[in-house]
Amino acid sequence: MLKMCLDMKEDIEDQEARIILLQGDAATGEGVKRHFLSMVMNKLHKGFKGYFGKSLGQRHGTSTLLFEGQVDHLIPSTSQVLVQSDLFKMAGRMIGHSFLHGGPPLTGISPAVLHVLLDSNPRKPRETIQLLSLADCSKKANGERGDNELTEHQRVAVILGPSCIDRNQPSLGPTKSPSACGKVLRRTSKQIKQLRKGLQESMFWPLLEARPDVVDVVFPHQSKAECSAQMVLNNIIWPGEGDNEDDDGCPVAIKCRIAGYLRQFVETVTEVKRKQLVKFWLGWELPMPDMQMEVMQGDHPTSSTCFHILRLP
Incomplete structure (x- = not known):
C-alpha cells in the first residue's frame, strides 16, 4: 500500500520543491479495489476522523459524521461547515462509484430523505405515512373501542415515550408532527442537493431516475446488510x-x-x-x-x- 507524507517545509526554497512524498509499493488488483471501496463507505458510516495534537505519545481524534440519527432513520448532518466544504457532493460520488463497481451500499438512510432525494419535494415525505397508525394506537389503548380519544397525557406517551412526559415537553397536536418532519427536511435541503449532484457527477443518477426501484438496493435497510x-x-x-x-x-x-x-x-x-x-x-x-x-x-x-x-x- 502507498503512504502519503505531506511536509510544508520551513524554508521558502524548500517549499517550492516537492512537499508530497509517496512511500511503499503500488498496490493493484481487484482485492485492492474492494479494500478501497470498503474503506470509502466505512468513512460515510462512521465519519471522518481528525487528529489534533498528541498526548503521552497517543493521538486523540474526533469523528465528523455526515449522517446522524437512529438506525434506518439517518439524515444528513446540519453542520454548515460540511455544507460549505461540499462534503455531501463528495459523499454522492462515493456512493455512486461504490455501487457501479459492485461495492458495499450505504445503509440506514431515512426513507423521507430518499423520497426528497428523488422527488425534490420535502412536503410529502414517506415517513409521514407512519403517523396514520396513531388511530390504531388509540383503539388499542381504549380496549379496542374506537369511540374514545386519547388524552393529552396518553398521546405524548405513545409518540414520545414515558421518558419525555416528566421533562415539560410541549404537547403534540395532530398537525405538529408532519410539520416538524418537514422542518427537519428543509434544514437538510442543501445537503440533499449536494448529494444528488454527487450522484449525477458519478454518472449514476440516470439509473435512479429510470429505475426508482433500485433505491432499495443502493440505500438498503440496516437489516439487509x-x-x-x-x-x-x-x-x-x-x-x-x-x-x-x-x-x-x-x-x-x-x-x-x-x-x-x-x-x-x-x-x-x-x-x-x-x-x-x-x-x-x-x-x-x-x-x-x-x-x-x-x-x-x-x-x-x-x-x-x-x-x-x-x-x-
Whole structure:
C-alpha cells in the first residue's frame, strides 16, 4: 500500500520543491479495489476522523459524521461547515462509484430523505405515512373501542415515550408532527442537493431516475446488510478430500480439524468479527462466491484478496 507524507517545509526554497512524498509499493488488483471501496463507505458510516495534537505519545481524534440519527432513520448532518466544504457532493460520488463497481451500499438512510432525494419535494415525505397508525394506537389503548380519544397525557406517551412526559415537553397536536418532519427536511435541503449532484457527477443518477426501484438496493435497510454465518459458510470452498497427504505434506485429518475451527469461529463470533474476517479474506465485508480456504505451513494466517483465498496455518 502507498503512504502519503505531506511536509510544508520551513524554508521558502524548500517549499517550492516537492512537499508530497509517496512511500511503499503500488498496490493493484481487484482485492485492492474492494479494500478501497470498503474503506470509502466505512468513512460515510462512521465519519471522518481528525487528529489534533498528541498526548503521552497517543493521538486523540474526533469523528465528523455526515449522517446522524437512529438506525434506518439517518439524515444528513446540519453542520454548515460540511455544507460549505461540499462534503455531501463528495459523499454522492462515493456512493455512486461504490455501487457501479459492485461495492458495499450505504445503509440506514431515512426513507423521507430518499423520497426528497428523488422527488425534490420535502412536503410529502414517506415517513409521514407512519403517523396514520396513531388511530390504531388509540383503539388499542381504549380496549379496542374506537369511540374514545386519547388524552393529552396518553398521546405524548405513545409518540414520545414515558421518558419525555416528566421533562415539560410541549404537547403534540395532530398537525405538529408532519410539520416538524418537514422542518427537519428543509434544514437538510442543501445537503440533499449536494448529494444528488454527487450522484449525477458519478454518472449514476440516470439509473435512479429510470429505475426508482433500485433505491432499495443502493440505500438498503440496516437489516439487509447483515453478514450472517450462513451467508459466509454457503460461499466457502473447503479443502477437498484426496490422498492422505497433500503436495505440501499436510494430512487430510489436520485440514479437516482446521476447517472445523474456522466453521466454529464463523458460527460463534459476533457480526463485527465476522465482517472483519470477510474483509481480511476478500477486501470488503460482502461475502462472495468461491471463497477458498487452504491450509499451509506458517505462523500466521494470510490471504489473497484478489483470488478469494484464505490460508490458515
